[in-house]
Amino acid sequence: MEGMKQTRRMFNRCAAMLVAGLLGGCVASRTPALSNAEKQARIESMYQEYRKAFPEVPEMQPEMLAGEAAPARVLIVDTRTPDEQAVSMIPGAITQAEFEARKESCRDRPIVAYCTIGARSGAYAQELMRAGFQVYNLKGSILGWTQAGLPLADPAGHATKRVHVYGKEWDLARDDYEAVY
Numbered sequence: 001m002e003g004m005k006q007t008r009r010m011f012n013r014c015a016a017m018l019v020a021g022l023l024g025g026c027v028a029s030r031t032p033a034l035s036n037a038e039k040q041a042r043i044e045s046m047y048q049e050y051r052k053a054f055p056e057v058p059e060m061q062p063e064m065l066a067g068e069a070a071p072a073r074v075l076i077v078d079t080r081t082p083d084e085q086a087v088s089m090i091p092g093a094i095t096q097a098e099f100e101a102r103k104e105s106c107r108d109r110p111i112v113a114y115c116t117i118g119a120r121s122g123a124y125a126q127e128l129m130r131a132g133f134q135v136y137n138l139k140g141s142i143l144g145w146t147q148a149g150l151p152l153a154d155p156a157g158h159a160t161k162r163v164h165v166y167g168k169e170w171d172l173a174r175d176d177y178e179a180v181y
Contacts, residue, residue: 039172040147043117043140046170050119051137054126060112060136062148065090074110075099079121080142084164087180088152090114090145096124107133114138114145116166146173 034042051059065074076093078085085095093114099106111133113121118141128135140147146163154160165171165179173179 033175034172036147036174039143039174043143043147043172047118047140047144050117050122053119054122054137057122057125057129057135057137059118059139061139062145062150065112065138066148066150074112075106076138077111077113077121077124079113079115079124080164080166084116084166086155087162087164088154088160090142091151091153091157103133109134111135112138114141116164116170117141117143117172143170143172146177149174149176152177 065076076090077096077099078089078093079096082095099111111125111128113125113128113135114137115121115124118137118139121141122137125135125137138144142152142163143165146152152160152163154162161176162178162180163173165173165181167181171179171181
């Protein structure tokens with residue numbers, strides 16, 4: 001009988017710890033969201049950390065790209081995965097696979113590569129730069145684009161505010177965009 005009581009007590013303690021852990025997670029998820037300014041600062045900080053791997057790659061600000069009459073003057077290349085691209089892309093962008101299929105015919109155009117925050121696109125831009133292309137990394141990539149309030153398009157070409165942000169750590173899209181991961 002005493003053995004059953006001890007087992008029950010141990011079970012109750014474990015259950016209490018489990019519930020406390022679960023509730024602790026819920027409470028943590030209820031903490032106030034970051035402001036857009038805080039998100040922008042985090043994007044900048046993360047981007048600068050990633051940029052250390054490709055410091056020689058020139059960068060382009062999202063507002064500058066939007067003002068370049070893209071894609072008429074520049075070729076925008078999305079280096080994200082097909083799942084990320086299926087949510088939305090920068091209007092006029094092509095996928096990395098599309099670019100690779102015709103890249104030799106694109107040597108005369110400036111290229112702007114982007115991903116979620118700039119790490120994958122920076123590495124790809126570095127490869128292209130070493131191969132002789134005129135290439136830029138989009139500073140802050142699609143997250144920087146959303147912080148500038150610039151448009152996105154779904155696969156059908158319709159305007160959308162949904163954006164794939166790669167994962168929870170990169171959930172830094174501006175408040176009026178819907179983050180997907």
